[in-house]
Amino acid sequence: MSTDPRPVPELGPEVVERWRAEEAELVELLARAQRGIGGVAAFRLGPTPTVLVTDPGAVQHVLGRHPDRYVKRSHRARMLVGDGVLSATGDAWKRQRRLLQSQFTGTGMRRYEQRIAAAARRTAARWEGHLRTGETFDVGEEMRRFALDTVWRALTGLPLDDRTDHELRAVERVVAAMPTLPTNAADARDAVAGDLARVDAVAHAAIAAARSGGPVEEPGVLRVLLDAGGQSPDYTDRLIRDELVTLLVAGHETTATTLTWLFLLLDRHPEARGADPQALVSETLRLYPSAWLLPRHAVEDDVIDGHRIAAGTDVLVCPYLTHRDPALWPDPERFDPTRFAAGTRPTQLGSYVPFGLGARACLGTQFALRETTALLELLLPLGELEFRSKPTGAAYSITVRPDGPTPAVLR
Secondary structure (H helix, E strand, O other): OOOOOEEOOEOOHHHHHHHHHHOOOHHHHHHHHHHHOOOEEEEEOOOOEEEEEOOHHHHHHHHHHOOOOEEOOOOOOHHHHOOOOOOOOHHHHHHHHHHHHOOOOHHHHHHHHHHHHHHHHHHHHHHHHHHHHOOOEEHHHHHHHHHHHHHHHHHHOOOOOHHHHHHOHHHHHHHHHHHHOOOOHHHHHHHOHHHHHHHHHHHHHHHHHHHHOOOOOOOOHHHHHHHHHHHOOOOOHHHHHHHHHHHHHHHHHHHHHHHHHHHHHHHHOHHHOOOOHHHHHHHHHHHOOOOOOEEEEEOOOEEEOOEEEOOOOEEEEOHHHHOOOOOOOOOOOOOOHHHHOOOOOOOOOOOOOEOEOHHHOOOOHHHHHHHHHHHHHHHHHHOOEEEOOOOOOEEEOOOEEEOOOOEEEEO
């Protein structure tokens, strides 16, 4: 820590105002701050100072070494996920994280291998049908269905049925609407009340079915939550609902998006088709990380890379920009899975954080990596996709999504 900390260099207000006038995306403002100032850069969009963090050492400082100084505040998805582990804080978060951690790491992952494989086989069978008929299908929709099927099996022990799939489209509608919803929480909830009610109905039906001990060969995470409810008053039905919805949201939105980007990237770079599936996934996550922006709030004065950070400052860690830093990744905009061959990618902590870092890193990292590679091992040998049309850019919300449909045929 520097003995003579300096103020964080700040992006000039005239640049911020010009960005506002151009109505550019937030990501463009952040990119300008990084290009103009560096890996720790300040700017103001209102009364609260904001600091952008993209330097790997600073990322490690905020997320890895001092999560107690840089905390999460109310998550923008709270209206959907409630007090689930994604938005929980303090001691409640520690209890919830501890319970779920064992389900998605180490030996806990073994119980889900067969469920992941079954969902992948189901998707591969659909693609074989598309190949026979030559019909056009939407790749993003296929990836959404696969990812939701996989996480539904992990949660309930049951394959995804058509009615549940239809009702859970409400999750995507709420997520897609979030950037444009009113800032007042009550007004925001009212704007998507119908879809929230649909999500609640699916969650409560699943909880009731799990409680009754329905036709499940082997119970899933939902059973673990119900058992916790029998041992601790903290696990009310409302919290169990919140955890269930949190895992649904986090467990299918990011995976579906990653796989959709991967197929679009392979269309642009067919020479990469022979790469190892895990390298394909890793390079896709470099360009389009599951957590592209990680907001934190400084609760005490601190110093990052020699710069003063005052308590009350909003800190934005941006893996999307860290992963595209030419000082870390040569020719960073190029899709090149060979970056992830042994010993070739940057080893500095904080340089590659597609699932976050530290205590609040994504719980389902191992699960997500396993399901994506399991699916690719079955789909890539079937043939090549020929897109009828392609998205022109990206939409930046909770995830970085393609900004349009992805119709294709399989050859």
